Amino acid sequence: MDLELISIALCPFVQSSEVVLRLKDIAYRLTIIDITNPPPWFEDVSPLGRVPILRIDDQHIVFESAVINEYLNDIASDSLLPEEPLQRARHRAMIAYGAAVLADLSGAVTATDESEFDDAAYDLDEKFDYLEDKKSDAVFFDGPEPGLVDACFAPLFARLDILKPARQLLDPGDHPKLDAWSSAVLRLGAVKQAIDSEFTALYRKSTKQRDGWLGRQL
Numbered sequence: 001m002d003l004e005l006i007s008i009a010l011c012p013f014v015q016s017s018e019v020v021l022r023l024k025d026i027a028y029r030l031t032i033i034d035i036t037n038p039p040p041w042f043e044d045v046s047p048l049g050r051v052p053i054l055r056i057d058d059q060h061i062v063f064e065s066a067v068i069n070e071y072l073n074d075i076a077s078d079s080l081l082p083e084e085p086l087q088r089a090r091h092r093a094m095i096a097y098g099a100a101v102l103a104d105l106s107g108a109v110t111a112t113d114e115s116e117f118d119d120a121a122y123d124l125d126e127k128f129d130y131l132e133d134k135k136s137d138a139v140f141f142d143g144p145e146p147g148l149v150d151a152c153f154a155p156l157f158a159r160l161d162i163l164k165p166a167r168q169l170l171d172p173g174d175h176p177k178l179d180a181w182s183s184a185v186l187r188l189g190a191v192k193q194a195i196d197s198e199f200t201a202l203y204r205k206s207t208k209q210r211d212g213w214l215g216r217q218l
């Protein structure tokens, strides 16, 4: 099976799919496009004009990262989701929550002044309170091995880590379970491969170039 993941640089949703591909040891090709000047074929493969897109054997298309990740989970052994329906639903809900946390982080990064930044950081902190409350004592989100939820949170944790010199948005004192979870996720080989030092440099540079309040502190 030929799997092509269509991406843009710095997309956290693409990175979550790459983490799943690496956790499941599935071979794939990465095609990076310029979303501001997409190739003519992009319109045909991306109904929402967004990445990630998974192209299978050059003929089938799957879009939306959560759907792509479940598909990848389904085609290889050792499921990254629990079996029990309510637990599965809980994990899927947490994946949707992770996307909302990423949106808050984006608000913090794009805030132009300190007061706008503080509002975004407050929203983020409230999300962290919820996660701290829901997090089990397990190493990963819900057990000793990483799952789909961990893959979806990896891009968030990586960004928070890169932004630390500017602001420690995830305070280990307030959110110890979340902090330990983030460290465990960032130590994973699959995460280090999918979110590498090249990304760190690029994300740092793009945050500084945005000239938002946070970028100016980096």
Ligand SMILES: N[C@@H](CCC(=O)N[C@@H](CS)C(=O)NCC(=O)O)C(=O)O
Pocket: 008, 010, 011, 012, 013, 014, 035, 049, 050, 051, 052, 063, 064, 065, 066
């Ligand atoms: N819900 C979507 C979100 C994907 C998304 O927002 N992708 C961004 C890049 S990170 C994108 O393609 N943006 C292009 C645009 O909005 O023009 C998913 O999980 O796949």
